[in-house]
Amino acid sequence: MARRFEALDAFRGLCALSVVLFHVRAVGSVTELPFFRGSELFVEFFFALSGFVLAHSYGFRDNLRFKSYIASRFFRLYPLYVCMLMVFIGLEVVKYIAYKTIGFSFNTLPFTGHGSLSEILPNLLMVQSWTAFTDPLSFNYPSWSISIEFYLYVLLFLTLHLFGRYKVWSWLTIAVIVLGLMGNNSTLLQPYVFNGLSCFFGGAFTYVVFTKVKHISIPFIAGSVIEVALLSTVAYLVSNEIADRYIYATLLFYLVVLFFAFESGAISKLLNRSVFQALGKWSYSIYLTHAAILFMVTSVALVGQKVLGKAIAPMIEGARFIDLGSAFYNNVLVVSVLLLVILVSKTTYKYIELKGQALGKQVMGFK
Template sequence: MISKTTRFDVLDALRGLCAILVVFFHLPVSSHFHALPLTRHGYLFVDFFFVLSGFVIAHAYSGRIGTVGDAGRFLVRRVGRVWPLHMAILAAFVLLELCRLWFRFDAVPPFSGDRAPQYLISNILLVQAFGLHHHLTWNGPAWSISVEMGCYVLFALMLLAAPRRFTPIAVILAVVGALVVLTFAPRYMNTTYNFGFPRAMYGFLLGCLVQRIWSAAPDPGQGLVRWLEPISLIAAVAYVSLARGPWTVLAPLIFAVCIWVFASEAGRVSRWLSARPLLRLGHWSYSIYMTHMLVITVMLIVARKAGIMENRRIDFGSVWLNDLFALAVLAFIVGLSALTYRWIETPGRDWVNGWLKRRDARRARPVLAAETA
């Protein structure tokens, strides 16, 4: 039988691969990678992040939030996980705009368009994707971090208000999120700043439900998992490559099946995904996701200066050279992400967790003294 693990390394590796595919989706290079249907629909892999986040958060915190204090600690930990890197990248974008202002090296007016100063407050507060603006602002991919923070708040409120009815409420809200996207979002699941929260709520709560099913149900046999892993992975790749229009709303359901299958980490594909380089990608996935647009922005400035832009894409005149360039940019993004993970993500998270422990210890001393008096 397969053990119920508390660490999901394989799912982490899958998240790293999805982050790479999101980079290729955004990468403005006329390469073979850009021509792949899997890449052209790479925005759907953000829904994998939402479902996986719901699964992991439910696994870690469903039994640990019973009071307002518990909810507060949970939310502070989540802020400590996502906000330091978000702020570092936002500061880098501001510095880039200041360089535009000081050195006039680019034709784009500084602090204009999606990087106007008035958008900084909503980005700092991580509320920029709740319909406040009519387009993405500053570090565009951070929209998903904004709505995911909203999902964390919703998760904590549901456990505080109705812990015994969490499952039916989650089902209802997930269906509501899917229906809102299906009915009102002009581009269905390719929605961000306007209907991003219903999209995220749908995927996140579906992940919570998958975790409950996975934890409560008997483990599938190892032989069954051995077959389900490649089948579910191939089905997910085929779906993302082919999905169009309203059919994209099925994305969280497809990813939910994959997460349920791979959570047990028992098949041959899981063993392949457990390779150290893929596990490293999983660790760096948040940094990859958050840093790649900054790298792409600087790259486009240089490309315009060098005159290698064709139809808003970088083109060296040879698709094979474009492929090599795309891989080089990807390698640079991954290398930069390893550094930001080591020097920003990890210290920021550890500092917040350490502050919480010190605060709880200070609060516990008077109680302990009163009990021993």
């Protein structure tokens, strides 16, 4: 059985919750702290970690077949992905009914903008982030990264079979070239594609580095100091607007993934606790379900605003906020939303993610 990297798994859950807080906007709450205002960077960490784990699981496997490989990846991502797409299409239908029956309009008119009918097929095919003719943030907006992720799996397989024993150098070459293009503000590819390619293939190469140095024994105290230093650097970078910070974040996340793979310090030991492991297990559901939950919460606030005549859901600098009248109540709301997202994610993990993976094994004839 392939080794699991428990500390890195736990980071998935914590980063997913940070992305949730990035998307929540509540006046005077923790969501407005600089750290959470910059937490969109953690999607890059997902890509780097994914490259690391995929290289570990598939990068050096003999006789890897495309059909079984891509089926396992497809049934890992697509069941929940398409379920949430259907939820968002359903929400557009609800908006349409409300608009036609009582003339109530939410943030946008139904089936316009990010919810346009023309975006349904690109989303079904998971190509919305790859072309200049589609909207990467259409419908379930966090799924832009899943669009990138799935086809990165295909590209990884191509490197295994096209470059053979030189595959590792192909991973490094892709990461370096793409980072260079990003540094020169290239428009050769879509912006989201640049992020995915550089982080994913750099993460794959990071795994190779790990295999060369994993025999090194790191003392607990030294490991703890290094872990704290790395996470402090991450917190600083995420919390501050720095030129080219996406490039710096990519390089930093390589180091974080590499070092925490050793699991040598106090933070790694803490992340091995069951609560963090559970969050890591539910992280994909947390990431994909939270936008729908936030839409519903915001919709309730908009209805309340109309009925009560109070600015419960004000627009501030182009963003929709929620304001229950005090920072205390707004923070209570934020915590409640997080708990709701976790509860829903635990359920979707059990009844959609796991069922989807089981279906994939059944379809492929695996035991």
